[in-house]
Each structure stands twice: as structure tokens, then as C-alpha cells.
Amino acid sequence: MLDLARVFIQVVDSGSFSKAGQTLNMAPSSVARNIDNLERQLNVTLFKRSTRQLLLTEEGQYFLAGATKLIEDTDQLVLSMNALNDEPRGTLRISVFESFGNLCVCPYLPEFLARYPQVNVEIELDNKLVDLNAENIDVAIRVGRPVDSSLNARKLMTNHTLLCAAPAYLARYGTPQKPEEASEHNCLLLNHDRQRSYWHFSQKKQHKKIPVQGNLTSKGGSPLLAAAEGGAGLLLLSSWMLTDALKEGRLVPVLPEWQVMQHEHTSGEIYAIYRGGKYPKPHLRAFIDFLLEKTEQHSLYL
Template sequence: MLEQIKVFHQVVDSGSFSQAAQVLHMAPSSIARNIDSLEAQLKTTLFKRSTRQLILTEEGSYFYKQSGKLVEDADILLAEMRGAQDTPQGLLRISVFESFGNLCLAPIIPEFLQMYPDVQVDLDLDNKLVDLHSDNVDLAIRIGVPQDSGLKARKLLENRTLLTASPIYVEQHKTITQPSDLGEHNCLLISQERQRNHWYFNKGKSKRKVSVTGNLISKGGSPLLIAALKGCGVLLLSEWMVKPYLESKDLVAILPDWTVNHRENGSGEIYAIYKDAQYPKPHIRAFLDFMVNKLTRVR
């Protein structure tokens, strides 16, 4: 039964019978027979099956969560008995917000794949929040720690934000000497899903909450960065996005003496989020360690 449970977990992790069959080097028909046999023994239906997708039933989701430790403990015991360490391998599904994925993750993934050729990375660049359990994601990279107690988080970076604009914009518009001056400027805005946007300023004991408006709003930072570089407005984005352009002088700092954030309590920190397991799968552990090591250069 343990082998059938392992097949079941691979189907969930892979998202389909055919993908699981490729990973396990089995025929899709054998995968289906294993699942049928497991369902018969459990006397329950684990999947809602259709020609287009495979979805866990409520019972299937419960069994997946509860049986995870059984599979992990069995793998650890076998590795101990064999005197071997698991080699990172298999499919690694990563969900990351698009700006960080494009600028920080995409450049380092090829090196990771060269180090671990048996790992396959499925990278999803999307700004929506995902449920690691129901969306079948191994690793999510987000701003802030998760509220779900069933998830673990590993800090990757601080998320300091900087106020910038292009030299052309600065030359052609009124000088910004204090936060309130931004009310007269075109500000490029991250969508907050509310009618009004505010930027929050701190300097010593002084605090300012400034209402900002602009003609471009985006859930992702990349369109705003491009617009700022073309002189369209004032930009508030993470340091890891704007630092290269400050160094090249394509952008200049605005109000550098102030700390400024999109939220009153700060911009948070960037975390890698993964399912709470005593022993995360080897390819997840390997990628976490790799990211932390590589991303220290942008801190």
C-alpha cells in the first residue's frame, strides 16, 4: 500500500497521470490502476477526473496531507538503511511574483539546473496569491510571512523601497523638496485594490501619509519601472528593482533622507514559503539553500 500512496503523491505533485508516469517511469495505465486500487482499499474517491483536469476530492486532499509524513518517514528510513543521501530530483513547481521572478530568480535558475540536472523547474510568474495545498505548488515567493500555520517560511531578502524618477522627469517638473509636494506630481502606482493610494514617509520622529495619484497603475512593478525610465512619473519600488538604474544614473533618488513605503507598517520582507514538513523534499531543500546563497549579493 505504501507504494500506491507514493504513486498517489506523485500524481498530486505532478498534476496528472501522464506527468506522474513520466517521473516514475511507468505507463499511465499503471498509474491509473494504482490509484484505482488505493481508492478501493480506502473505500473512497480521491480524485474528480475529467478529460481536462484532475482535482482532489475533499477526502483526497485530507488523505494527501495526512499521509505526507508517512511517505517522508518511509523515505528517510530507507535512506538510512541504505546508508545513502537522497539526490535532488523531480519536478519543482515555483510560484513567484513577476518582477522578482524575472529580475532575481530567472537569472540564477540555469545555474541551479546545471548543478542538479535531475530536477525540472516549472516557474509560474504571477502576482496572485496561491494556496500551496490546493494549487499544487512546492514553493512560493511572496512579500511577508504566511498566515497559514501549516506553512514554513524562509527569509530571502529585506524589501526596502526607494522613491525615484528619471533625470528628464526631474528637469521638466516642479522640484520635490518634501513628501507633500508629490500631490502635484504624476505617481506610478502599485495596485492596492482600493480607490485611493497613499505613500507613507518616516524621518526620525516625523511621519507623513501622502495621498498620491497617477495615470498608470499596475499589480506588477515592471510596467511602472519601464514608464519611469521613459520619464512618465515618480516611482516607488523595491531597491532590488531600481538599484541598477540608480547606479547607471537612468534614475535619480527623490527625498533620499526619508524612508518611504507602500504600507504604514513598512514594505515587509521577501520569503520563500513551503509546506510544513519535518523533512522537505531534497529538491526543495536544495533550491532554498541555493537561493539564499545566491541572493545575498542583492542584500
């Protein structure tokens, strides 16, 4: 079927059996027999044939779209399989948002580089969205799937969030007993470029959208985490940032019976976003697989 599909696509591109035969180094009669065999297998007519031109039927147009994707995916897969035995090498340019980079990427780079000595890494910790093509970035790690459909995305983990505060803050200002009381507290806020900030509380069938405000906002979570540990206010942050602080008692959960999120429907998912085909180059594939391995080892809520 694949070989017949390749002949079919070439006929469409060339516009005739004879021109397709020249490109494929086949006799026009052989090209015609291939198309006849394909039509028999599919039980459809792909071309309206005349002495002057070939026109695709409606079925032919439908098959062309699917066959083109099938051939492209097959060729990419073959290239990827051929590269499996190649040692990952080359420069890998990574962009990752600051907090995740500091906690979940940078600590493991020495092990990655030791495992793949032919790879060089250039990493940027930045909370701004980057244009992978314009800035020549191989992989960006971000919250949420890319809007650009030409980019590929590999889910790394679900971004669970937790509401917490320092024991000293709660001792001074009291512990909220219901979601509405969060509005009465100083809340440390991630800057989403909005005029008004809300936290979304869910418990079974209850959903509450609570307006919150505070005296500190940041595009990254690290300044907010430091401020919360210093007793500055309530903090809603990703669980992978809070593990040590909660374990050591520097922070304690607030309203743990409620699920609290920055966004109404989801806290988001963290993706590795990359350019190119569905099957990435060896050094990029090695990095993504390595990162997944590390998140699994440390139970970072895949």
C-alpha cells in the first residue's frame, strides 16, 4: 500500500502517468497498473481520466490528504529509527520558566551531560514566552499546550497547586476557615497581567471564584515562595515548588479540603514544546526522555 500511495502522490504532483513515470523511472503503463491496483484495493475511483488531463475524484482528494500524511509520518519514523543507534550529539538550546528550571531541570543537568558527553547545553531561565523559530530554541518547557499547531508537545506533568502559609503568618492573622476568608488576607500573587486576580476553589459540586489581592506579585514563583516562608501572606503555588517547605514545616496547608487553582478549569499541565517532525533528533529525544525519567523518580505528578 505504501509503495502504491507513493506512486499515486507522484501522479498527482506530475499531472500525468508519463511524467510521473519519468520521475519514478517507470514505464507509463507500469504507473497506470499501480494506480489500477490501488483503486482495486480501495474499491474507489481516484482519477477522472481523459486524453488531455487527470482530475482527482472526490475520493481521490480525500485519499491524497491521508496518503500524504501517511508517507510523511512513515519517512519521519524511518529517519528516527535510523538515528536510534546514533549517539546523541550537538548543541541543545533549552528555554524553561524560572522556577521549574531551578528546581526540576538545572539540578539534573550534570547527570544528563555525563550520560551524553557529546551534547552541549545552552539553557535560559525566563518566564517570557519565546518564539522557538526566531530565537533558535530546540525545546521550551512551559505551562499549557502551544497555540502554534506547527509545534510538537510532550506532557511532562500535571501542575497541581496547593494553598499554604507560614505558621507565623497564621498565628498572627488567623487561619481561613472557608474560601471567602481568603479575600481578607494578604495574598501573594502570580502576575497574569490581569487587573483583578481570582482563586478558584472546588469541593465536590461546589465551585467558588474568590477575588484576592496582596502587596506582592511576581511573574515567577520563587519570590513568592520566599515571601511566604517569611510570613508575608497566603500562597497558592505548584506542589512541586512546595515539597521541601511543607515537609520541613516552613509552610503548612490552608483549607486542604478544597482544591484551589489559579485558573477556573485546570491548574495547567507542563509540556516540553519542540520544533520539527513528530520524531525529534537524538539529542532532543534523549533530553525529553531523561526529564521524564527524573520527574517519575521524584513523583512529580505526571
